[in-house]
Amino acid sequence: MFHPEAVAVIGASATPSKWGFGILHNLIQGQFPGPIYPINLKEKEILGRKAYPSLAETPGPVDLAVIVVPPEKVIPAVLDCGRKGVAAAVIITAGFGEVGAEEMRRQEELSRVIRQTGMAAIGPNCQGVMSAQSRLFAQFLWLFPPAGKISIVSQSGNVGGSLMGRGMAFGIGFSKFVSSGNEAVTKCHELLEYFGEDPETEVVMAYLEGVPEGRAFFRALKRVTPRKPVLILKGGVTEAGSRACASHTGILAGESDLFASACRQAGAVLVDTLDDLFYSAVTFASQPLPRTNRVGIVTWGGGWGVLAADACVREGLCLPALPAEVIAELNEFLPSRWSHNNPVDLAAGGGPGVLSRTLELMVKSPAFDGVVQLGIGISSFLRFMTQSSFFFGHADRAKVRETLLSMAVESDKKFSEKVMRLSRETGKPILSASDTASTPSEDNVVMQTFRQEGKIIYPTPFHAARCLGHLARYARFRQKIKGEKPGQG
Amino acid sequence: MFHPEAVAVIGASATPSKWGFGILHNLIQGQFPGPIYPINLKEKEILGRKAYPSLAETPGPVDLAVIVVPPEKVIPAVLDCGRKGVAAAVIITAGFGEVGAEEMRRQEELSRVIRQTGMAAIGPNCQGVMSAQSRLFAQFLWLFPPAGKISIVSQSGNVGGSLMGRGMAFGIGFSKFVSSGNEAVTKCHELLEYFGEDPETEVVMAYLEGVPEGRAFFRALKRVTPRKPVLILKGGVTEAGSRACASHTGILAGESDLFASACRQAGAVLVDTLDDLFYSAVTFASQPLPRTNRVGIVTWGGGWGVLAADACVREGLCLPALPAEVIAELNEFLPSRWSHNNPVDLAAGGGPGVLSRTLELMVKSPAFDGVVQLGIGISSFLRFMTQSSFFFGHADRAKVRETLLSMAVESDKKFSEKVMRLSRETGKPILSASDTASTPSEDNVVMQTFRQEGKIIYPTPFHAARCLGHLARYARFRQKIKGEKPGQG
Numbered sequence: 001m002f003h004p005e006a007v008a009v010i011g012a013s014a015t016p017s018k019w020g021f022g023i024l025h026n027l028i029q030g031q032f033p034g035p036i037y038p039i040n041l042k043e044k045e046i047l048g049r050k051a052y053p054s055l056a057e058t059p060g061p062v063d064l065a066v067i068v069v070p071p072e073k074v075i076p077a078v079l080d081c082g083r084k085g086v087a088a089a090v091i092i093t094a095g096f097g098e099v100g101a102e103e104m105r106r107q108e109e110l111s112r113v114i115r116q117t118g119m120a121a122i123g124p125n126c127q128g129v130m131s132a133q134s135r136l137f138a139q140f141l142w143l144f145p146p147a148g149k150i151s152i153v154s155q156s157g158n159v160g161g162s163l164m165g166r167g168m169a170f171g172i173g174f175s176k177f178v179s180s181g182n183e184a185v186t187k188c189h190e191l192l193e194y195f196g197e198d199p200e201t202e203v204v205m206a207y208l209e210g211v212p213e214g215r216a217f218f219r220a221l222k223r224v225t226p227r228k229p230v231l232i233l234k235g236g237v238t239e240a241g242s243r244a245c246a247s248h249t250g251i252l253a254g255e256s257d258l259f260a261s262a263c264r265q266a267g268a269v270l271v272d273t274l275d276d277l278f279y280s281a282v283t284f285a286s287q288p289l290p291r292t293n294r295v296g297i298v299t300w301g302g303g304w305g306v307l308a309a310d311a312c313v314r315e316g317l318c319l320p321a322l323p324a325e326v327i328a329e330l331n332e333f334l335p336s337r338w339s340h341n342n343p344v345d346l347a348a349g350g351g352p353g354v355l356s357r358t359l360e361l362m363v364k365s366p367a368f369d370g371v372v373q374l375g376i377g378i379s380s381f382l383r384f385m386t387q388s389s390f391f392f393g394h395a396d397r398a399k400v401r402e403t404l405l406s407m408a409v410e411s412d413k414k415f416s417e418k419v420m421r422l423s424r425e426t427g428k429p430i431l432s433a434s435d436t437a438s439t440p441s442e443d444n445v446v447m448q449t450f451r452q453e454g455k456i457i458y459p460t461p462f463h464a465a466r467c468l469g470h471l472a473r474y475a476r477f478r479q480k481i482k483g484e485k486p487g488q489g
Numbered sequence: 490m491f492h493p494e495a496v497a498v499i500g501a502s503a504t505p506s507k508w509g510f511g512i513l514h515n516l517i518q519g520q521f522p523g524p525i526y527p528i529n530l531k532e533k534e535i536l537g538r539k540a541y542p543s544l545a546e547t548p549g550p551v552d553l554a555v556i557v558v559p560p561e562k563v564i565p566a567v568l569d570c571g572r573k574g575v576a577a578a579v580i581i582t583a584g585f586g587e588v589g590a591e592e593m594r595r596q597e598e599l600s601r602v603i604r605q606t607g608m609a610a611i612g613p614n615c616q617g618v619m620s621a622q623s624r625l626f627a628q629f630l631w632l633f634p635p636a637g638k639i640s641i642v643s644q645s646g647n648v649g650g651s652l653m654g655r656g657m658a659f660g661i662g663f664s665k666f667v668s669s670g671n672e673a674v675t676k677c678h679e680l681l682e683y684f685g686e687d688p689e690t691e692v693v694m695a696y697l698e699g700v701p702e703g704r705a706f707f708r709a710l711k712r713v714t715p716r717k718p719v720l721i722l723k724g725g726v727t728e729a730g731s732r733a734c735a736s737h738t739g740i741l742a743g744e745s746d747l748f749a750s751a752c753r754q755a756g757a758v759l760v761d762t763l764d765d766l767f768y769s770a771v772t773f774a775s776q777p778l779p780r781t782n783r784v785g786i787v788t789w790g791g792g793w794g795v796l797a798a799d800a801c802v803r804e805g806l807c808l809p810a811l812p813a814e815v816i817a818e819l820n821e822f823l824p825s826r827w828s829h830n831n832p833v834d835l836a837a838g839g840g841p842g843v844l845s846r847t848l849e850l851m852v853k854s855p856a857f858d859g860v861v862q863l864g865i866g867i868s869s870f871l872r873f874m875t876q877s878s879f880f881f882g883h884a885d886r887a888k889v890r891e892t893l894l895s896m897a898v899e900s901d902k903k904f905s906e907k908v909m910r911l912s913r914e915t916g917k918p919i920l921s922a923s924d925t926a927s928t929p930s931e932d933n934v935v936m937q938t939f940r941q942e943g944k945i946i947y948p949t950p951f952h953a954a955r956c957l958g959h960l961a962r963y964a965r966f967r968q969k970i971k972g973e974k975p976g977q978g
Contacts, residue, residue: 016889094836095826098826099826142873142874142878144877156790156792156795157790157792158791158793159790159796162924162949209792233796235792235795235796236799237799238802238803240801240832241795241798241799243798243830244795244830244832245791245795247828247829248792248794248828273949300647301645301646302736302737303647303648303698304648306698306724306730306734307724307730307762309729309732310724310725311762312729313728313729313730319729337583337587339733339736339737341732343733347583389518389631390517390518391518404505435650435654460651460763462761462762462763462764
């Protein structure tokens with residue numbers, strides 16, 4: 001499914017508005033390295049590739065078939081695949097179990113036929129599959145995120161698309177994406193199991209509306225979570241949402257509280273929103289697990305520190321008081337108005353050197369196993385300030401502006417590299433939040449430095465606290481599984 | 490305070506890194522129309538303005554003084570203001586009650602002196618004040634949001650800055666911003682009361698760490714909420730957060746559950762996060778209040794519809810079934826696979842004309858008093874698709890690309906104008922969410938159209954549902970206050 005050598009698109013089309021065009025286009029655009037065979041009765045060539053009137057007539061073996069023909073032609077296409085010896089199929093076509101009882105019978109017939117051929121099959125009623133390391137973009141959405149460690153199984157194509165789109169905006173990579181659709185044959189728990197074994201996958205994200213085989217799902221979950229974090233966003237937790245599921249993927253959402261508590265017991269990370277899902281996945285893919293839930297906060301400005309402290313406590317994190325030796329060391333170089341408290345509030349004073357020394361003391365202190373750092377990226381703010389300023393608009397001050405900016409860029413670069421280094425050296429997560437995250441731009445040096453290690457800057461203290469909460473809970477679960485005593489919290 | 494004719498900056502500086510420079514700079518940059526007097530012992534001129542060695546020597550009357558001198562010089566500066574007959578002062582200087590007991594005594598002395606002069610005074614330990622309609626930017630942060638209907642009182646300068654920064658990014662205007670600091674004289678409840686009467690303010694946002702006079706605060710709140718929504722984000726709701734408050738603004742956060750329930754009783758809208766505060770304020774400033782909590786959802790893609798339905802129900806909104814006549818009308822032009830359900834899921838079919846007709850039917854149906862609409866802005870997605878496509882990269886297809894794009898831009902423009910018109914005509918809120926909101930850009934036609942009416946596109950269904958929940962709860966509060974029966978829900 002994810003590492004084919006040759007792909008056929010059954011129902012490929014030369015008409016740009018059709019799905020059979022988009023999928024073929026994306027396979028080519030994604031630079032799939034093996035042969036791609038468009039199957040179309042009438043065309044001789046589509047998008048520069050020789051087209052074939054039938055799968056049987058393709059010149060070589062085919063490992064993966066993407067099926068985009070109308071619903072009544074899907075079973076014949078699957079039979080063709082069986083005769084050709086195709087190992088796996090992705091059935092994009094909708095019009096099955098999600099529509100009504102009659103179409104559900106068609107879907108059951110389809111499952112039966114696929115099982116007879118022995119093929120693996122995704123769908124029907126799905127958006128496609130993506131495997132970035134294999135450069136396989138067998139999907140309708142024109143999204144080409146970079147290769148990374150996160151894999152996605154989604155019972156919704158557009159939720160998966162939203163996640164990949166964010167990945168592209170923030171430079172976050174994915175390994176595999178499966179839009180599982182109606183799951184007529186391959187169920188989400190089988191995909192979960194697969195991702196559990198997949199060496200290219202380190203974090204699993206799932207958007208689920210319902211699990212067709214509950215027991216098998218929880219068994220699979222329990223096998224994966226001790227090794228890899230599994231993040232789950234559940235759709236259809238209310239009656240209205242559940243009704244919407246049935247007409248969407250044809251999968252009925254089950255009892256939600258039961259589902260949630262079973263997931264939690266099985267070690268899954270339950271998230272609440274799309275943002276939560278995205279930011280958590282990036283966090284698990286880029287941050288070490290904390291040994292305990294003891295957190296230090298370092299902030300440039302008071303309000304964000306207060307909000308971060310609240311958010312951390314609400315996430316079950318613990319904010320120990322500053323040890324006396326940390327206070328003594330900070331007293332040596334901080335202006336006297338600093339908070340003398342955790343959060344360490346620098347009160348917008350002291351410059352980037354001071355921030356850097358403070359952060360180092362906090363991260364290295366045995367009192368803390370994780371740090372939330374607020375206010376990073378002075379250079380982008382300075383760029384914005386000076387651009388909107390009449391003072392720096394004067395010709396004779398252009399040089400001052402450039403000097404200030406290059407100093408700020410240099411100090412941002414040094415500081416963000418130090419954040420990376422401190423986290424590597426101590427094995428502790430450091431989560432940075434700043435307004436600078438709301439304006440991703442190519443010249444934002446801190447975001448670029450973070451991006452090189454797959455990290456992001458969180459847009460608010462709430463995002464950082466939430467993600468650190470997930471990390472700490474999952475770390476505790478892993479310790480329990482291994483029979484370890486928790487770090488003292 | 491907010492409409493002065495002449496402003497003095499006591500402690501103005503010619504050194505760009507100093508606060509006394511930033512504040513003077515921003516007053517000038519903001520194009521304050523009256524005289525601005527820098528007060529500085531040594532300089533003859535700062536930033537092109539004649540400087541004066543003392544307030545007494547300024548040539549005309551001064552209404553507002555911004556005080557940026559060191560803490561020990563604040564009281565003498567206030568006394569100068571008293572002699573000059575200055576009506577109001579903003580005391581930026583820190584080093585008062587937020588530091589310790591001794592500095593608290595200095596703050597109490599300051600309050601006493603100010604009261605004797607009869608001045609109004611904001612601070613100390615604050616970031617400044619802003620009054621966009623008067624073009625008064627007497628603040629340190631170099632932020633110049635457009636003029637609008639929302640006013641902010643914040644006990645934190647950086648939280649206020651985050652809010653104004655977002656406003657600028659989304660083109661959302663503000664009327665006034667006050668960083669209230671330690672509230673040595675003017676308390677947050679007095680500002681609330683003022684905003685309640687201010688004809689330029691239609692929505693009030695507050696970030697509060699603690700209220701120094703609880704009873705007065707709730708009395709003020711009760712007077713304002715029947716006329717204007719007051720949105721409150723509370724910092725210091727946990728013990729750790731509360732400790733952080735004390736060393737930040739010198740204000741002790743009180744009992745939080747009690748505070749929250751009292752706020753709710755007084756009709757305030759309590760929000761949880763910075764995002765919640767920003768999006769809710771924009772929503773109240775730009776959307777009509779719904780008559781009831783009955784909501785219809787229209788979605789292009791299933792997953793977002795499911796998540797929106799869940800989020801609406803969690804917000805206490807009600808999703809009535811589609812009336813038979815709406816189903817019958819939709820059957821006439823929707824492809825047969827549509828959901829036949831609320832959410833109305835168009836299953837990515839039918840084109841923008843169909844979306845427009847569906848939305849109109851839902852908004853006009855008496856079954857719904859508000860609509861959440863998911864998936865808007867095909868043109869920015871198309872621009873993104875075609876830019877990343879080898880197909881449209883071919884020279885002979887550049888024309889196809891341009892044709893498709895201009896069609897999409899045209900249809901986006903028509904559709905977003907229709908959303909505005911439908912909401913105006915029916916008096917019902919319509920909240921649109923789309924991935925397109927995550928990439929604000931100048932050529933995004935839907936965002937531009939929304940912006941003209943002060944509206945935004947929400948980045949996820951959760952944001953839209955949350956904001957509609959706030960609207961509906963506040964609408965119910967208003968109905969109760971007026972003794973109206975609620976609309977049937």
